[in-house]
Amino acid sequence: MRTFNQGGVHPPEYKLTADLAIERMPTPARLVILLSQHLGKPAKPIVGKGDKVKKGQLIGAADGFISSNIHAATSGTVHSLEERWPAPTGQYAPAIVIESDGTETWADGLNIDEEKPLELSREEKLKRISDAGIVGMGGAGFPTHVKLNPPKDKTIDTFILNGAECEPFLTPDYRLMLERPAEILKGLEIAASLFSKDTKIYIGIEENKPEAVKAMEKAAQGGPFTVVSLKTKYPQGCEKQLINTITGRTMKEGQLPFDVGALVHNVATMFALYEAVAKKRPLVERVLTLSGMEVKNRKNLIVTVGSLVKDVIEHTGGTTTEINQVIIGGPMMGKAQYTCDVPVTKTTSGILLINNTEIDSLRERPCVRCGKCISACPQGRQPWLLADLGQQRRLGDMPGCGLMDCMECGSCTYVCPARRNIVQWIKYGKAVNAARKR
């Protein structure tokens, strides 16, 4: 079975929602749509208070090259423009608040049925992707039209669909692969058609999801796809590890996927891309998993972007016992929230409600030099050293020890018996070093 060349861990899977079909959650009466749901500059608001908007209408325009469009996720009235609204990243972001009129009327020219989306011109495809505000929905939120338009001197020969979904608890991609395989593959084909004809298209799925492998294999029959089943190991779904697994190529420090001729796309992104190009539907809703041990009704839901986390919790009936943590994303890389007022964004793949009883006993001890973090690090780094440098405030020395090579997957922290907050020190080092450069 194929897997990446070094490191990795095996956290428990907890895919409690794997057998639950995707349901639609009704759009709440009020949506808070963040203008920064992507990597890069926040979008510029182009509507004012009291304006009437329709579903899919542009309300925030991309600002600069790396940025993305933001759309009204339902029809209604602009209630207010907020300067600071709590965002799932833990920071604040500007936001547009919309009161829904309950009709969900699409704006003109959207929600059409394109007969042959594959035969559109390259420019038209890219334009529709960029217009629809498609971003990488696996977490980072990198604008997809930028990713699909790499510098001219880079040749892309490998296209990879990331169906690994290695984070515990999360199942949105898995459910999409079971329920919408044809659309995902069409999206993938459209994206790959932007490159040369002999670009190889791989579909990587972890072997703990045999149903998904079957569904995708069936849908892929006769198409230009190769389905690869991957060994179940965290972080199989990180870009660098997936590329290494499938092509055998290794990305050096500072390299991007296109430097090694590969592009990796997330399942949800490809589904959204299909809808953008073939139906001219902007990215205004997404599938997410609401899970956790104490949750009453765990669900895979289609949620309108801009719904608040508390709306989602209310919709599903809350939890059986008191919980003390709300995490957006997966348990390995997700962010703990301080309020349930954060809205769902394009990159929210899961909401976890957790009663963390261990949290008080997680006291950092000195490194006992067990070497577990080294063998767990998929980037072949020495995480303990980065944590040491961080603790000693020798932050300037950190880049020389592979700081930027770390993708914050959390494997090192997961295994550390001394319970050191290694990733936290690494993030701290990255933030301070970035600030110093400026």
Place this chain on the structure above:
Amino acid sequence: MAAEPDRLIVSYAPHLRSSDSIEKVMYTVAAALLPATAASIYYFGLRALFVTIVAVLSSVLFEFLMNKIRRREHLTCFDGSAVVTGLLLALNIPASLPYGMVILGSFIAIVITKELFGGLGYNPFNPVLVGRVFLLISFPVAMTHWPAPHVVDMVTAASPLGILKTDGVAAVSNLSFWQLFFGEIAGSMGETSSLAILLGAIVLFFRGYITLTIPLAFIGTTAMFTGIFYIADPARYASPLFHLMTGGLLLGAFFMATDWVTSPMTRRGQIIFGCGCGFLTGLIRLFGGYPEGVAFSILIMNAFVPLLDRWDLLSLKSKREVA
């Protein structure tokens, strides 16, 4: 309950941690040492039990006192590492050793070797071995008079390695392999029964707390070193098998050379570390002044650990540099 929780804790990702903690690891190691401790009680009687209890209690007590003196906010004396130190120390000394010396050994191990260097994680040398070597040098007579197994009134006898050193190969030829394997020989409390030590080592291996790199390199090198001489002159040198089964080789290789804090962190360093220990052990046993060299050789190799780790760091850097 209300749909919306009112008190949320913000903490760092990852929110999942593996169940291994220092406490769990240390108490598992302690449990893995129990077969060896039980064997020593079986062979050397109640006195062995008392020595073990004294060693463990005094180790924990010394760590507790150091915690207080250093004004530690959180006590570390119950995290299990002091218990392991005590158990290992007891296994490294003769069951007949006076209690005062046992307590002195704990003092050297916990206070001097570990806490004065900063506590668990910061000590460059293996505390137990420093304790043992300190006792050996200070009280050579008491430390080399081993009680014979199954004798009630503590008749002392020389250990097989001691006999080998003083009387030559012929004097130990009456010891059978099975005697050595089950531990029916004179020696320090835990060094005698190879079976009990291997049982514990298997537990640690399957829990993932030790890798086999260091023990195999260590044992393999000693076997090779002593084997070469055995083949050259079987009348003067004992067989490698005899060397593996006697003294503290197995205990040292599986439980002390693998100590996380004082051994290299990556594979290449571990191989060199293990081979170095094995070579020095063979050298001391065949040509040194002491019959047994495991403790010395591990301590000497401990000193090389920072160097070996540094080497790994440097080669890692050059390997991943941007082309």
